[in-house]
Amino acid sequence: MKVPESLQELTELSQRIHTYNSILTLLHWDQETYMPPGGIGARSQQIAELSHLIHEEKTSKKFHACLEKLAHVKHLSREQEAMHREWLREWERATKLPASFVKTYSQVTSEASQIWSTAKKENNYKLFAPFLSKILKLAREKAAILGFSEHPYDALLESYEPCMTTKRVALIFKELKEELVLLLGKVGKKSQVDNSFLKKKVDEKKQHKISLGLLEKLPLDHASSRLDLSAHPFSLALHPTDSRITTRFLPHSFLSNIFSILHEVGHSLYEMGLPSERWGTPLGEPVSLTIHESQSRWWETLIGRSLPFWKFYYPSLRTQLPFLKRVPLERFYSAMHTVTPSFIRVEADEVTYCLHVILRFEIEQLLISDQLQVADLPEAWNHKMKELLGIVPPTDSQGCLQDIHWSLGDFGYFPTYALGNLAAAQFFATFAKAHPDWEKRVAVGELGFIRDWLKENIHRWGKIYNTDQLIKRVTDKPLSPTAYCHYLKNKYTQTT
Amino acid sequence: MKVPESLQELTELSQRIHTYNSILTLLHWDQETYMPPGGIGARSQQIAELSHLIHEEKTSKKFHACLEKLAHVKHLSREQEAMHREWLREWERATKLPASFVKTYSQVTSEASQIWSTAKKENNYKLFAPFLSKILKLAREKAAILGFSEHPYDALLESYEPCMTTKRVALIFKELKEELVLLLGKVGKKSQVDNSFLKKKVDEKKQHKISLGLLEKLPLDHASSRLDLSAHPFSLALHPTDSRITTRFLPHSFLSNIFSILHEVGHSLYEMGLPSERWGTPLGEPVSLTIHESQSRWWETLIGRSLPFWKFYYPSLRTQLPFLKRVPLERFYSAMHTVTPSFIRVEADEVTYCLHVILRFEIEQLLISDQLQVADLPEAWNHKMKELLGIVPPTDSQGCLQDIHWSLGDFGYFPTYALGNLAAAQFFATFAKAHPDWEKRVAVGELGFIRDWLKENIHRWGKIYNTDQLIKRVTDKPLSPTAYCHYLKNKYTQTT
Numbered sequence: 001m002k003v004p005e006s007l008q009e010l011t012e013l014s015q016r017i018h019t020y021n022s023i024l025t026l027l028h029w030d031q032e033t034y035m036p037p038g039g040i041g042a043r044s045q046q047i048a049e050l051s052h053l054i055h056e057e058k059t060s061k062k063f064h065a066c067l068e069k070l071a072h073v074k075h076l077s078r079e080q081e082a083m084h085r086e087w088l089r090e091w092e093r094a095t096k097l098p099a100s101f102v103k104t105y106s107q108v109t110s111e112a113s114q115i116w117s118t119a120k121k122e123n124n125y126k127l128f129a130p131f132l133s134k135i136l137k138l139a140r141e142k143a144a145i146l147g148f149s150e151h152p153y154d155a156l157l158e159s160y161e162p163c164m165t166t167k168r169v170a171l172i173f174k175e176l177k178e179e180l181v182l183l184l185g186k187v188g189k190k191s192q193v194d195n196s197f198l199k200k201k202v203d204e205k206k207q208h209k210i211s212l213g214l215l216e217k218l219p220l221d222h223a224s225s226r227l228d229l230s231a232h233p234f235s236l237a238l239h240p241t242d243s244r245i246t247t248r249f250l251p252h253s254f255l256s257n258i259f260s261i262l263h264e265v266g267h268s269l270y271e272m273g274l275p276s277e278r279w280g281t282p283l284g285e286p287v288s289l290t291i292h293e294s295q296s297r298w299w300e301t302l303i304g305r306s307l308p309f310w311k312f313y314y315p316s317l318r319t320q321l322p323f324l325k326r327v328p329l330e331r332f333y334s335a336m337h338t339v340t341p342s343f344i345r346v347e348a349d350e351v352t353y354c355l356h357v358i359l360r361f362e363i364e365q366l367l368i369s370d371q372l373q374v375a376d377l378p379e380a381w382n383h384k385m386k387e388l389l390g391i392v393p394p395t396d397s398q399g400c401l402q403d404i405h406w407s408l409g410d411f412g413y414f415p416t417y418a419l420g421n422l423a424a425a426q427f428f429a430t431f432a433k434a435h436p437d438w439e440k441r442v443a444v445g446e447l448g449f450i451r452d453w454l455k456e457n458i459h460r461w462g463k464i465y466n467t468d469q470l471i472k473r474v475t476d477k478p479l480s481p482t483a484y485c486h487y488l489k490n491k492y493t494q495t496t
Numbered sequence: 497m498k499v500p501e502s503l504q505e506l507t508e509l510s511q512r513i514h515t516y517n518s519i520l521t522l523l524h525w526d527q528e529t530y531m532p533p534g535g536i537g538a539r540s541q542q543i544a545e546l547s548h549l550i551h552e553e554k555t556s557k558k559f560h561a562c563l564e565k566l567a568h569v570k571h572l573s574r575e576q577e578a579m580h581r582e583w584l585r586e587w588e589r590a591t592k593l594p595a596s597f598v599k600t601y602s603q604v605t606s607e608a609s610q611i612w613s614t615a616k617k618e619n620n621y622k623l624f625a626p627f628l629s630k631i632l633k634l635a636r637e638k639a640a641i642l643g644f645s646e647h648p649y650d651a652l653l654e655s656y657e658p659c660m661t662t663k664r665v666a667l668i669f670k671e672l673k674e675e676l677v678l679l680l681g682k683v684g685k686k687s688q689v690d691n692s693f694l695k696k697k698v699d700e701k702k703q704h705k706i707s708l709g710l711l712e713k714l715p716l717d718h719a720s721s722r723l724d725l726s727a728h729p730f731s732l733a734l735h736p737t738d739s740r741i742t743t744r745f746l747p748h749s750f751l752s753n754i755f756s757i758l759h760e761v762g763h764s765l766y767e768m769g770l771p772s773e774r775w776g777t778p779l780g781e782p783v784s785l786t787i788h789e790s791q792s793r794w795w796e797t798l799i800g801r802s803l804p805f806w807k808f809y810y811p812s813l814r815t816q817l818p819f820l821k822r823v824p825l826e827r828f829y830s831a832m833h834t835v836t837p838s839f840i841r842v843e844a845d846e847v848t849y850c851l852h853v854i855l856r857f858e859i860e861q862l863l864i865s866d867q868l869q870v871a872d873l874p875e876a877w878n879h880k881m882k883e884l885l886g887i888v889p890p891t892d893s894q895g896c897l898q899d900i901h902w903s904l905g906d907f908g909y910f911p912t913y914a915l916g917n918l919a920a921a922q923f924f925a926t927f928a929k930a931h932p933d934w935e936k937r938v939a940v941g942e943l944g945f946i947r948d949w950l951k952e953n954i955h956r957w958g959k960i961y962n963t964d965q966l967i968k969r970v971t972d973k974p975l976s977p978t979a980y981c982h983y984l985k986n987k988y989t990q991t992t
Contacts, residue, residue: 019545022538023519026526034530038720039738042518046734049515053549224534238542242535 006069015280022238032230058094086282109409116407123397156412160289163467176481187339195335207249219451233260237271266299273459283462293420308442341389343398357418425484502565511776518734528726554590578960582778605905612903619893652908656785659963672977691831703745715947729756733767762795769955779958789916804938837885839894853914921980
């Protein structure tokens, strides 16, 4: 089949934009890893200049003209239709927001994230409050510009998960919340095991060695990836052949490093599993943050917190941490699955994690629709913590100031963290049926077949299917909390 | 004084080009330090795309129109005139070479440098020869496009040192060669000291510690610089506030690391000494490769190989290398100044170094003017080695295949290595007059006043003066071998 000329041209334009974006990714990676602190001013300038260029390319007349031409081409293949759909969506979003608005948004949030950092350090919510007000005003304006049918939050959510509406997330979260609160009640009643050996001090050098040892066991192409250190763990990919993850070493939580690596490797494997030959087009792009998060949580929790994985990995970890010699696998595994309501989302266990997300989702809606005043946020936060988790943070730093997202203007991002968990569990149910022997294989360190299954069923499709279509295709069901709740109940009412 | 509008516009265009260039610098730095090997394909694409963009900006109609307008503005200040002169020169060079030629040049040399690497490893000149022929053809074509009045080599030389012509370099090198050959004859007659302790094995960890200790003693802004490892040491600056150097650890030559660091720090201090507020314009740019190399050789040789520096630094190095405990400073200093004709330029001592450069300069002219055939290069090389240094390399890998430059098409680059040495010594004579107590101060670790002198006299001027004007301004004399030969004679006829 002949490729229409307009599609050829759009592919070239799209590849150029992706190349610029991959350079932007390197600027961000370098900023978080090796850049000398003095270079921050020059870096901001580089990022601003390149972002401006990308915005110009994305909204160019040529891009639009090609899109118009392509719209009139008949008999497009499924792939070509997907490309057209995604390019059109991107073009519409890019052109809706005026360049001046994007610039203001970027400037205000850049300043606000600095202030947030200080406010969190000093437990000073009042310092951050006026900036949050400014950002909320801009976020509402953004929603109005982008447009929405029911709730302004819909427009924001769409940036991270185009398939979702506020109403639908609310429905899913309602069911999830009920199940989790119930489960927490049950699991909380049981006596918790001693997990003090998880808090033993492990120095950076040792943790680094553990990290490299772990990476070697994971089914990652080591010639196309690398591990570095940063203040907060992250994963960034310049290309399927150049994927970079970071971790951090908390002296009194060696597990934090291990799970961070598993999490980021999940993101990385997704990027590396995208079809290289389609790179630079929507067919070579990840579907959405929901699907991305499903891949990181897959490796962090469904595999990384499974008994078979620890049967395989624990002996090697034990040789590196002599104080584990007297801790049998079963005790270690139980300790790692302690369920305790806690204040900080990123440190939460599997049962409580989504409750932290639901809290943020509920508060974000109130803030965006002006039903909750910025001055009243700490009280509303603490009230909801009490309601969902039964505890109240002693400080705002451990409460509504803990996450960077709002200072960056990222309203609508949080839900994808929970949705990713649900999708992961749902995918996993299908996977386990296809590989009934998965536990046996994982227990002897076979992990490549899992990566291959994910690549075959999820990664290789790029954006041909959207989140809903992909989930339906793989699991034969729409996204719901069923599989996730089943997984949790099954695991936690047995092991604790 | 009001700034002409055209100058304002040119400044903005120039700053944007410099921002893109600084991003390009990061792409190169990352490629040589941390990039996963699998990422090379994507990196080539990123570099090609950004280079293309830079070329478009440099040759844009708008840039030219502003230049034309500025040419008609009267009463420009000295700074403004310098900016106009440099922008015009850049624009002329950029527009002379057609984009297709630049692309071909880049493709051929990219392939050739890969082949060269194999040919050097396998001592297989015949493998490289056809590529060298291709590159020479392109280099001659380049010279023809750029234009020249006397020798095609002039056009190539100009890329690296606009003030020089083949004739002038030949004159300078003639005098230098005579002096060096004479000095080598004298120094060679004396008995050489035992320097076996310089070849003791020092592991990477120890060498890394030595590197960091040394850097701390140097007058570098540590918040704006960093040290990493790469196959060959280099220095790259994204901005005066973000300067990066690399080194390498040869297990049997700990001095190689120390002198590499001193050399690269010299380059780095130059970039950091350029006026930040003029960044992005010619007033914030280094003058030429000659002046750049004068700065690196200043710190590597004039300071780094001086007795006062080692009086200061040796005690600290000794605590890190216990085998030096029985080696007194005088013996160490003498050993470090052993003069021996050797095959490899980058390992050459101060006396023979420039002879290696002169050899390349003479051969390059013959190759470019087609007086020497590619097939006859190894023989010509060996013949000249015999003539200048009295030795013949046993293999081509240690002979005409040793440097990467020709495979990259960098004809005309080598002379600046020697010219930089001459300029450094000439600057140093002025400096020593201004600071007659420099030896005393350096011996106690005072180095900041040297950096300040260089900044005041050389760095802060950016490109206001060209190489000739700057040297004349600082030293009151045109560039000549006199100061350098005086320095060498003074040093080597006393210490060995």
